[in-house]
Amino acid sequence: xxxxxxxxxxxxxxxxxxxxxxxxxxxxxxxxxxxxxxxxxxxxxxxxxxxxxxxxxxxxxxxxxxxxxxxxxxxxxxxxxxxxxxxxxxxxxxxxxxxxxxxxxxxxxxxxxxxxxxxxxxxxxxxxxxxxxxxxxxxxxxxxxxxxxxxxxxxxxxxxxxxxxxxxxxxxxxxxxxxxxxxxxxxxxxxxxxxxxxxxxxxxxxxxxxxxxxxxxxxxxxxxxxxxxxxxxxxxxxxxxxxxxxxxxxxxxxxxxx
Amino acid sequence: xxxxxxxxxxxxxxxxxxxxxxxxxxxxxxxxxxxxxxxxxxxxxxxxxxxxxxxxxxxxxxxxxxxxxxxxxxxxxxxxxxxxxxxxxxxxxxxxxxxxxxxxxxxxxxxxxxxxxxxxxxxxxxxxxxxxxxxxxxxxxxxxxxxxxxxxxxxxxxxxxxxxxxxxxxxxxxxxxxxxxxxxxxxxxxxxxxxxxxxxxxxxxxxxxxxxxxxxxxxxxxxxxxxxxxxxxxxxxxxxxxxxxxxxxxxxxxxxxx
Numbered sequence: 001x002x003x004x005x006x007x008x009x010x011x012x013x014x015x016x017x018x019x020x021x022x023x024x025x026x027x028x029x030x031x032x033x034x035x036x037x038x039x040x041x042x043x044x045x046x047x048x049x050x051x052x053x054x055x056x057x058x059x060x061x062x063x064x065x066x067x068x069x070x071x072x073x074x075x076x077x078x079x080x081x082x083x084x085x086x087x088x089x090x091x092x093x094x095x096x097x098x099x100x101x102x103x104x105x106x107x108x109x110x111x112x113x114x115x116x117x118x119x120x121x122x123x124x125x126x127x128x129x130x131x132x133x134x135x136x137x138x139x140x141x142x143x144x145x146x147x148x149x150x151x152x153x154x155x156x157x158x159x160x161x162x163x164x165x166x167x168x169x170x171x172x173x174x175x176x177x178x179x180x181x182x183x184x185x186x187x188x189x190x191x192x193x194x195x196x197x198x199x200x201x202x203x204x205x206x207x208x209x210x211x212x213x214x215x216x217x218x219x220x221x222x223x224x225x226x227x228x229x230x231x232x233x234x235x236x237x238x239x240x241x242x243x244x245x246x247x248x249x250x251x252x253x254x255x256x257x258x
Numbered sequence: 259x260x261x262x263x264x265x266x267x268x269x270x271x272x273x274x275x276x277x278x279x280x281x282x283x284x285x286x287x288x289x290x291x292x293x294x295x296x297x298x299x300x301x302x303x304x305x306x307x308x309x310x311x312x313x314x315x316x317x318x319x320x321x322x323x324x325x326x327x328x329x330x331x332x333x334x335x336x337x338x339x340x341x342x343x344x345x346x347x348x349x350x351x352x353x354x355x356x357x358x359x360x361x362x363x364x365x366x367x368x369x370x371x372x373x374x375x376x377x378x379x380x381x382x383x384x385x386x387x388x389x390x391x392x393x394x395x396x397x398x399x400x401x402x403x404x405x406x407x408x409x410x411x412x413x414x415x416x417x418x419x420x421x422x423x424x425x426x427x428x429x430x431x432x433x434x435x436x437x438x439x440x441x442x443x444x445x446x447x448x449x450x451x452x453x454x455x456x457x458x459x460x461x462x463x464x465x466x467x468x469x470x471x472x473x474x475x476x477x478x479x480x481x482x483x484x485x486x487x488x489x490x491x492x493x494x495x496x497x498x499x500x501x502x503x504x505x506x507x508x509x510x511x512x513x514x515x516x
Contacts, residue, residue, distance in 0.1 A: 044382050063321050088303025122358035124302050160480035180338025
């Protein structure tokens with residue numbers, strides 16, 4: 001299994017604190033030694049850092065922890081391989097261009113008996129996760145030949161995710177840089193931080209941050225993770241089958257599938 | 259204008275030496291202050307580092323210079339913006355998945371009156387370079403619905419490049435991770451290093467490397483650059499209209515268009 005990290009904010013925000021917590025689980029406080037990756041949107045551009053090595057030992061991960069990249073949407077992942085060998089091509093998040101935007105995807109879980117038809121988007125590596133991502137984009141493209149608002153994508157998106165869930169565990173994060181879509185089949189948590197901001201303390205590292213000193217009163221920042229990253233705040237757990245759409249730090253749509 | 263850097267090798271080889279030379283031209287010995295990027299293939303995976311900041315001041319560039327990533331195919335680029343503002347989405351190299359492989363592209367030059375039709379692949383940023391890359395992939399896909407050997411791609415590839423050249427300056431590097439295709443409309447140089455290896459000295463930095471100490475007798479490494487990177491070796495200059503296909507460090511096909 002793997003762990004997911006997502007962020008949606010209404011101002012460019014650095015995710016160094018949460019990323020530091022997640023990285024500890026990559027070989028130190030957790031067993032996810034088989035690579036890690038994180039994508040930061042900068043406008044329509046996407047800055048992607050990945051390494052098939054354990055995050056707790058990766059020089060690139062150290063750079064990301066030192067380097068306060070500010071972004072409004074972030075998707076991160078640490079991997080404990082089950083399907084697909086340990087290599088760069090199998091390292092999340094996965095990226096494809098659709099409709100002139102970077103689509104970024106990360107998956108936690110495992111799908112059995114899953115062999116979608118090859119179409120426009122094809123997997124480069126051999127994970128079930130990338131196969132699901134390609135299938136998802138192929139379905140969206142078949143359903144909607146030209147770009148539409150995300151609200152019009154939601155029925156196809158949610159129904160595809162509900163379908164993948166029939167094959168096993170399917171927790172995922174997906175974004176086109178504007179919005180962040182999240183689907184929970186078994187485990188996902190979120191927290192929204194807004195004024196008055198307080199201190200937060202990482203579960204996985206003796207690190208504390210006072211968000212009051214780092215933010216303005218109008219900032220809204222939501223963080224999503226497989227398991228809560230801090231031990232002194234109140235995270236909300238998703239229900240199995242629950243999806244949420246985030247934009248500018250706020251949950252703008254949500255629902256539960258059977 | 260911009261500068262290109264390419265490498266094709268028959269063993270995983272680090273490009274720290276050539277990259278260090280190129281990076282100096284990004285704001286120190288050259289005027290290319292508007293970003294830089296480099297893609298390293300690792301099997302079918304592609305490790306991409308990019309920054310819209312000047313390479314001579316970029317922390318990510320410093321990491322890449324310290325970090326001996328070994329690869330058989332590399333495409334790098336430093337940018338002096340002419341079309342498209344300075345931002346991550348306009349930073350080369352550009353990447354798309356086609357036929358289950360990562361295709362990576364960088365361009366030096368400028369195209370006038372160039373507005374290809376939007377099709378399957380669409381630009382994310384607003385450079386003429388990314389528009390040409392998307393058009394090139396759309397043409398390949400239209401001509402060849404399923405993957406073929408690169409030799410069968412060459413006629414479509416070369417004819418598309420010859421067409422872009424009619425719109426201005428079009429020097430480019432393109433790879434799917436297996437081969438490296440290069441097209442010169444005005445300026446490109448290459449050198450193939452093989453045993454007996456000797457010392458090389460960078461033009462743009464007081465740095466010397468003895469390749470003898472870094473290689474085995476069977477290594478073959480070709481480096482391509484807009485202008486020769488070393489001042490004590492003999493580089494070959496491309497002719498205008500010349501293209502070359504590299505694989506495993508060797509030039510495996512070449513030709514000249516009108």
